[in-house]
Amino acid sequence: MSTPAFLNPPAHTQKRKRRNLIFQSICLFAAFIAVAILCTLIYKVVVDGVGRVSLDFIKANPSQMFPDKAGIWSPLVGSMYIMALTIIFVVPVGVAAAIYLEEFTYRKNRLVRFIQVNISNLAGVPSIVFGMLGLSLFVTIIGLGKSILTGALTMSILVLPMVILVTQEALKAVPKSYREASLALGSTQWQTIRRAVIPRAIPGILTGIILAASRAIGETAPLIVVGAVGLVTFPPDSLDDRYTVLPLQILDWIGQPKEEFRIAAAAAILVLMGLLIVLNSLAIIIRARQQAKG
Amino acid sequence: MKTVLGELAVGMQTEKTMTEPPNGLMVAQDVDFYYGNFQALKKVCLEMPPQKITALIGPSGCGKSTFLRCLNRMNDLIDGTRLEGLVTIDGHDIYSKDVDVVELRKTVGMVFQKPNPFPMSIFDNVAYGPKIHGMKKKADLEVKVEECLTRSFLWDEVKDKLHQSALGLSGGQQQRLCIARTIAVNPEIILMDEPCSALDPVATAKIEDLMLELKEQFTIVIVTHNMQQAQRASDTTAFFMLGELMEVAPTRDIFLRPKNKRTEDYISGRFG
Numbered sequence: 312m313s314t315p316a317f318l319n320p321p322a323h324t325q326k327r328k329r330r331n332l333i334f335q336s337i338c339l340f341a342a343f344i345a346v347a348i349l350c351t352l353i354y355k356v357v358v359d360g361v362g363r364v365s366l367d368f369i370k371a372n373p374s375q376m377f378p379d380k381a382g383i384w385s386p387l388v389g390s391m392y393i394m395a396l397t398i399i400f401v402v403p404v405g406v407a408a409a410i411y412l413e414e415f416t417y418r419k420n421r422l423v424r425f426i427q428v429n430i431s432n433l434a435g436v437p438s439i440v441f442g443m444l445g446l447s448l449f450v451t452i453i454g455l456g457k458s459i460l461t462g463a464l465t466m467s468i469l470v471l472p473m474v475i476l477v478t479q480e481a482l483k484a485v486p487k488s489y490r491e492a493s494l495a496l497g498s499t500q501w502q503t504i505r506r507a508v509i510p511r512a513i514p515g516i517l518t519g520i521i522l523a524a525s526r527a528i529g530e531t532a533p534l535i536v537v538g539a540v541g542l543v544t545f546p547p548d549s550l551d552d553r554y555t556v557l558p559l560q561i562l563d564w565i566g567q568p569k570e571e572f573r574i575a576a577a578a579a580i581l582v583l584m585g586l587l588i589v590l591n592s593l594a595i596i597i598r599a600r601q602q603a604k605g
Numbered sequence: 606m607k608t609v610l611g612e613l614a615v616g617m618q619t620e621k622t623m624t625e626p627p628n629g630l631m632v633a634q635d636v637d638f639y640y641g642n643f644q645a646l647k648k649v650c651l652e653m654p655p656q657k658i659t660a661l662i663g664p665s666g667c668g669k670s671t672f673l674r675c676l677n678r679m680n681d682l683i684d685g686t687r688l689e690g691l692v693t694i695d696g697h698d699i700y701s702k703d704v705d706v707v708e709l710r711k712t713v714g715m716v717f718q719k720p721n722p723f724p725m726s727i728f729d730n731v732a733y734g735p736k737i738h739g740m741k742k743k744a745d746l747e748v749k750v751e752e753c754l755t756r757s758f759l760w761d762e763v764k765d766k767l768h769q770s771a772l773g774l775s776g777g778q779q780q781r782l783c784i785a786r787t788i789a790v791n792p793e794i795i796l797m798d799e800p801c802s803a804l805d806p807v808a809t810a811k812i813e814d815l816m817l818e819l820k821e822q823f824t825i826v827i828v829t830h831n832m833q834q835a836q837r838a839s840d841t842t843a844f845f846m847l848g849e850l851m852e853v854a855p856t857r858d859i860f861l862r863p864k865n866k867r868t869e870d871y872i873s874g875r876f877g
C-alpha cells in the first residue's frame with residue numbers, strides 16, 4: 312500500500328504552502344508597521360499631555376499670556392456647537408434623501424442614477440473644497456458672515472453625502488420580505504417605510520449619524536476657510552459669534568514657540584481623541600447589538 | 606382555449622348569481638410577462654373562481670411565482686418589468702390606469718413562502734393591516750385580532766402571549782400568523798406562494814385545514830411543489846412549464862387523467 316497524499320505531500324503542494332507562508336508574513340509585517348506608527352504617536356502624545364489633562368484644563372479658556380493656565384473651554388464649546396448644529400441640519404435632509412433614493416425609486420431612472428453617482432463622488436471630495444463652497448455660498452452670497460452658523464452649515468454639506476450613503480446602506484439591509492409583507496397588506500410606500508422599514512434601519516442610521524458627528528468635530532480645514540479663528544478666549548453664546556474649535560486650537564498651540572503650549576496641545580489632542588473614541592465605540596456598540604439581533 | 610374559458614366564466618357567473626353575487630373571480634387572459642427582455646409568462650389564460658382553491662404546479666423557474674405576483678401587482682416593484690394581456694377581478698381590469706394599487710393589494714392578499722412576520726408582537730402583526738387602513742380604537746383592534754387569530758386556528762396557542770414577539774413562534778405558527786395578518790384586512794382573494802415549503806408535515810396539515818376553511822369566503826390561489834398537497838387541498842390545478850400554462854383542469858382529473866404528456870411526466874415525478 313502506498314502512503315496517501317495527505318501524509319506525503321507532493322513537491323508542488325509544498326511549494327504552494329511556502330508561498331502562502333511568505334505572503335502571510337508580508338501582510339503581518341505591513342499590519343505591524345501601521346500599528347507601530349500609531350502606537351508611537353499615541354505614546355508621544357500621552358507622555359507629553361497626560362499630566363496636563365484635568366477638569367481645570369477643560370474648564371479654562373485659552374490664553375496667550377499664561378500658557379500653563381490655558382484651557383480648552385471655548386474651543387470645546389465651539390466644537391460641540393458645530394457638532395450639534397451639523398447633526399440638526401444634516402439628519403433630516405440626509406435621511407430624507409436616502410429614503411427617496413432607496414425606497415421611492417425602485418424603478419431607477421437616469422436622473423436617480425446620476426444623483427446616486429454624484430453623491431458617491433461627493434463623499435470623496437477633499438474637505439477644503441467644501442470649505443470654499445461654504446465661503447462663497449454662506450459667507451458671500453447668503454451673508455451669514457464668519458459665524459458658527461456658517462461653520463455648521465458648511466460642515467453639514469461636508470457630511471451630507473456620508474449620511475446619505477450610510478442611511479442607504481441601513482435601508483438596504485432591511486430584508487425585502489418586510490417591505491413585501493407590508494405592501495401586500497395594502498400599505499402605501501410611506502406607511503411601509505415608516506412602520507416596517509425604518510424601525511429596523513434605525514441602528515444603522517444612528518451609526519451613520521454618530522460617524523458624521525465624529526467627522527464634524529475632527530475636520531479642520533473647511534472651518535479655517537469659512538472663518539473659524541485660532542484664538543478665541545470666550546465661548547460663543549450666539550450663532551453669529553466668532554468661534555474656534557478643538558482641532559484649530561491644537562493647530563494654534565502647536566505653532567507657538569513655547570514648550571508649555573506644545574504640552575497643552577498634546578493634552579487637547581488627548582481630549583479630542585477621547586471624544587472620538589467615545590463616539591466611535593458608540594457606533595460600534597450599536598452596530599454589534601443590531602447584528603446580534605439579526 | 607379562450608372560448609372554452611369564456612363559456613366557463615359565463616357558466617360560473619350565472620350559477621353564482623343565484624346564490625350570492627360572485628365576489629373575487631379572478632381571471633387572467635393572454636398574460637405575457639417580461640423581466641426586461643426575458644419573457645417569463647407566455648399567453649397565460651386562467652380562471653380563479655371564488656370559494657375554490659386553485660393550485661399552480663410546475664417545475665422550478667416555470668413562472669408560478671411570477672404569475673401569482675401579477676395578480677396583486679407585486680411585480681410592479683421590480684425594475685424593468687412589463688405585463689401584456691388582461692387580469693381582471695369580477696370583470697374589472699386590475700392593470701387599468703384608474704386602479705389604485707394600494708387598494709388592490711388590500712383586496713388581493715398574499716402569503717409568502719418564508720413566514721415573514723414583522724419583528725413586533727403577535728398582536729401588532731395582526732393589527733398592522735387594520736391600523737394602516739385606519740382602525741384606531743384599541744377595543745376594535747382587539748376584537749379584530751382575536752377574530753383573525755381564531756379563524757387561522759392560532760388563538761388558543763397564542764392568546765396568553767399576544768404581546769410577545771412574533772419571532773418567538775414556530776415556523777408553522779408564524780405562517781398561520783401571516784395568514785391571520787392577511788385576512789385582517791378583509792381581502793377577497795388570497796394568494797399563497799408555497800406557504801408550506803418551510804414547514805413540517807404536521808404544520809402543513811394545519812395550514813391545509815385552514816385553507817379549506819378559508820375557501821368558504823375567499824378565492825384562494827396557491828403555488829405548491831407538493832403534489833399531495835395539490836391533490837388534498839385544491840379544486841383546480843394548473844400546470845405551468847417554461848412560462849406556459851400547459852394544462853388546467855379539475856384537480857381529480859389532472860391527477861387521474863392528465864391530457865398532456867408533460868403534465869403526466871411531471872406529476873408522476875419523472876422530472877422537475
Ligand SMILES: Nc1ncnc2c1ncn2[C@@H]1O[C@H](COP(=O)(O)OP(=O)(O)OP(=O)(O)O)[C@@H](O)[C@H]1O
Nearest residue numbers: 640643645663664665666667668669670671672683
Ligand atoms: N426579479 C427577476 N428578474 C429577472 N428574472 C426573474 C426574476 N424573478 C424571476 N425571474 C425569472 O422568471 C422565471 C420564472 O421565475 P419564478 O420565480 O416565477 O419561477 P417559479 O415557478 O416560482 O419557480 P420556483 O418553483 O423555483 O419558485 C425564472 O426563469 C426566473 O429566473
Ligand SMILES: [Mg+2]
Nearest residue numbers: 669670671798
Ligand atoms: Mg416561486
